[in-house]
Amino acid sequence: MEFRYLGNSGLKISEITYGNWLTHGSQVENDVAAQCVRAALDVGITTFDTADVYANTQAETVLGDALTGERRESLEIFTKVYWPTGPKGHNDVGLSRKHIMESVNGSLQRLRTDYVDLYQAHRFDTETPLEETMQAFADVVRQGKALYIGVSEWTAEQIRAGVALSKELGFQLISSQPQYSMLWRVIEAEVVPTSRELGVSQIVWSPIAQGVLTGKYKPGQAPPEGSRATDTKGGSSSIKGFMTDDILTRVQGLAPIADELGLTQAQLAVAWVLQNDNVAAALVGASRPEQVQENVKASGVTIPAELLTRIDDVLGDGVVTDPGQTTARAPQTRPV
Template sequence: VSEWTADQLRAGQELARQNGFSIISNQPQYSALWRVIEDQVIPTSKELGISQIVWSPIAQGVLTGKYLPGQLLPDGSRAKDDKGGDKMIARYLDDQTLTRVQQLKPIADDLGITMAQLAVAWVLANDNIAAALVGASRPEQIAENIKASEVTLDADVLAKIDDALGDSVERDPGKTGSPEARLV
């Protein structure tokens, strides 16, 4: 299933079991900036034996650090994609969020990894995440992002990431599953 709320997961799993099978994974959006599944979906999923295969772990590229506060958007970037990519990323492009994202750079540097690797490693640090779907526009991005699976983030690093991102993180579980809510 994809983008289901906790209530939908419960009802869906019950219906599945009545018909002799189980839901085994949910495919929600999840990143260090978009955590709407943490309070309800993840605990319910653990209870029901459902894991997450998440999309947008790098928050549409924002967590790579390529978007800078007060600067023009890079040509060829998702933020300039008029086929819909620009709408998905727009919520992250305010200077406050971009400034907070830049505070992740010293954390990544201390670990000897890129900001994209830090973002993917952060997602994979959640024990209910089975996999992260990472988009790439070039093969070398895939090779670099794969290295994130070798990174272990300890509690101190996770706390530093939380401190850096602060109130730029979206946590409202009411935005789970709603395409309209994801675009605001």
């Protein structure tokens, strides 16, 4: 396992980071989730990412249980706040001071830790003044409940405003967590250049495009039984945008490139996002321990420039690059 600095900080994280969205507390039984976490630790992953909203707080509980007994100082534990949780009352959502302060305490209790290494704004809150949000994060840091602050799916302008306030308030906003893959490159035009300038790194989710870049989905064929595309608990809805015959046909054309590098298509996809020097880590999930063991082989891989060009040629206009997608897909009001 290789490690990278997160933003303009002294914090190093494993460049393959274990995430438990859509799995722990939902798709995967708790004993299997614990086996996946154990597999991650065994292959050198030290960084674990979750959120209070995953399985309505249950994912944090499962992760906290699975990490019990591990040396806390040897781990980097990340979580997030924004989406509705608990009974989903009128203040159980957003980035108000009230919700942040109550949410961080709940997350720490479920994760069985006194602090998280990174506390992330899971979306931008259009209904709370940014100054209020950033002051609350500053206080969370000063109270020792989080060491650093990050954001997820913020635009370049929102990141710039957040970083400016964090500097005024004396804490570090060091990361952005966007969707990023060979097929979804909307951060490249604006978010990445702005982040480089400001000392912010990307921790990218869905580097395998919800499993599409593994090549297991074939054009004109039904999805394999038990795959994410057949899951009714959220998996199928999250993947449907990639499930067109055009995209699936293009993805099949990546197989020879993966073969040249001695990689699976999934490993190629994870290695591809790590070629971007503004990416500190690729988030990978797992429903089986073997998936962790396979995906970690993408760490340390260098893809030659000529193969990167071939990947672009194969995927062609199947790639989404419009930076406006970040705003288009963001909640315009607080969800209830």
